[in-house]
Amino acid sequence: xxxxxxxxxxxxxxxxxxAASRKTKVLPTMEFLHxxxxxxxxxxxxxxxxxxxxxxxxxxxxxxxxGAEEISGEKFNLRCPYEMSWISAFLLENIIEKDAAGSCKxxxxxxxxxxxxxxxxxxxxxISSALQIFHEVPEIAHPIWFTRxxxxxxxxxxQSMGRLYMLxxxxxxxxxxxxxxxxxxxxxxPRIFSKVPRKGDLRNRFPVxxxxxxxxYDIYSCDCDRLIELLGKEFKIN
Amino acid sequence: xxxxxxxxGRIKIDAKSLRAVVDGQTNSLSDVEIAEDCLNKFSAxxxxxxxSETSGSLSSSRIDLGCIQDFQGGQTFKIEGGxxxxxxxxxxxxxxxxxxxxxGRFRPIGKGGAETESLLSFRIxxxxxxxxxxxxxxTLSLYVNSRIPEGRNFFQTHPLxxxxxxxxxxxxxxxxxxxxxxxxxxxxxxxxxxxxxLAAAYNGNxxxxxxxxxxxxxxxxxxxxxEDFSSSHQFVEDILGVKEANEG
Numbered sequence: 001x002x003x004x005x006x007x008x009x010x011x012x013x014x015x016x017x018x019a020a021s022r023k024t025k026v027l028p029t030m031e032f033l034h035x036x037x038x039x040x041x042x043x044x045x046x047x048x049x050x051x052x053x054x055x056x057x058x059x060x061x062x063x064x065x066x067g068a069e070e071i072s073g074e075k076f077n078l079r080c081p082y083e084m085s086w087i088s089a090f091l092l093e094n095i096i097e098k099d100a101a102g103s104c105k106x107x108x109x110x111x112x113x114x115x116x117x118x119x120x121x122x123x124x125x126x127i128s129s130a131l132q133i134f135h136e137v138p139e140i141a142h143p144i145w146f147t148r149x150x151x152x153x154x155x156x157x158x159q160s161m162g163r164l165y166m167l168x169x170x171x172x173x174x175x176x177x178x179x180x181x182x183x184x185x186x187x188x189x190p191r192i193f194s195k196v197p198r199k200g201d202l203r204n205r206f207p208v209x210x211x212x213x214x215x216x217y218d219i220y221s222c223d224c225d226r227l228i229e230l231l232g233k234e235f236k237i238n
Numbered sequence: 239x240x241x242x243x244x245x246x247g248r249i250k251i252d253a254k255s256l257r258a259v260v261d262g263q264t265n266s267l268s269d270v271e272i273a274e275d276c277l278n279k280f281s282a283x284x285x286x287x288x289x290s291e292t293s294g295s296l297s298s299s300r301i302d303l304g305c306i307q308d309f310q311g312g313q314t315f316k317i318e319g320g321x322x323x324x325x326x327x328x329x330x331x332x333x334x335x336x337x338x339x340x341x342g343r344f345r346p347i348g349k350g351g352a353e354t355e356s357l358l359s360f361r362i363x364x365x366x367x368x369x370x371x372x373x374x375x376x377t378l379s380l381y382v383n384s385r386i387p388e389g390r391n392f393f394q395t396h397p398l399x400x401x402x403x404x405x406x407x408x409x410x411x412x413x414x415x416x417x418x419x420x421x422x423x424x425x426x427x428x429x430x431x432x433x434x435x436l437a438a439a440y441n442g443n444x445x446x447x448x449x450x451x452x453x454x455x456x457x458x459x460x461x462x463x464x465e466d467f468s469s470s471h472q473f474v475e476d477i478l479g480v481k482e483a484n485e486g
Contacts, residue, residue: 136296168291168298218332220289220300
């Protein structure tokens, strides 16, 4: 089945659908999803007309989407609100948090409807940010982002994707994995996103030090061990 | 020389010393030139790199131009990932240890890219004794006093006038957007969103402060933007050129 992209009218329907579901906390069938009045086909083939319901982790989510890209020989347009929002609608069950009783928790629209023109909000889109990380961040660092549940936005996305200058340095992603990722448990270390700056934390100190280094050292050509060395003593591999 | 606590001896490379032509269709950078007197400031074995970053993307491209002693102008380089309309290039002169000896930003000359539209309308109005004035309602316009003959053309094309007024125009526009306007940055089709798009292009799209940010932080950000804007348009060089022409 071909993936689709919403028309302006379809995007409006999806927005209304989210607003209604936010109140009722249930996800009814999206009658408009495959309707030609609300969306048109794009050149990417999905495995089935039925969306999978078992994309539990972000890694499952990106594998599903990248698989579709590979079969089709085309990539999703991560800047297109109509395309990204349709994919969100198609995979909505996977990216919505549900409690034990099955009630859905629907966050603000930016998590499902791509607001590309807003640099402060666009990375909150579940699908677009996950795919961007997959395609643009070195593979060595993927576990930092992709071990979380599909429905989680997460501080890691929030703090990293809002600082593109930092992630553009090729060795930064690997250094983050070495410094802050517990390989055994496959989770990030606790307290690294504290609002109050702490020695060697990821939210405050790491970006400041990277920015300082960008001014003085050519850290674009460093490997991650050299970068960690340059960051200074407060950054230790645990 | 005045030295600050963070002084590293790094030399700022002026945009005037740099030139390159970007071809968006073939994703290449050609006719790369660096002024010889600029290169002579650095040791011969330092390496030259040109980094390009694309707004909204995590990707960056790097061109290694080799050592200063081996550099030859006029070469063409292919760039992975392509260059978009507003891309700025950063040149870095780096010594063996990785220390940056010199750095500068410049905008390449574009060809084959999309057409651009002016973000500022120049209009004529009777302003009494005031030579020019910015107005923000109903839309952004720069009014030139109707008493100045050929005023609109004069303000739009004379290098000295542009070099003197445009930095202040840019400063005033962003101060208005942040401190007086209530128009949503992201509302399509407004002059505010167009100018915020321009700001994003100048700083890599990730550091546009919210309106709720501290006033001081916003003012510092605006000054940085005015500096980048002025540097990329080489206003000081334009003023010096006019001065030299008048004196010569």
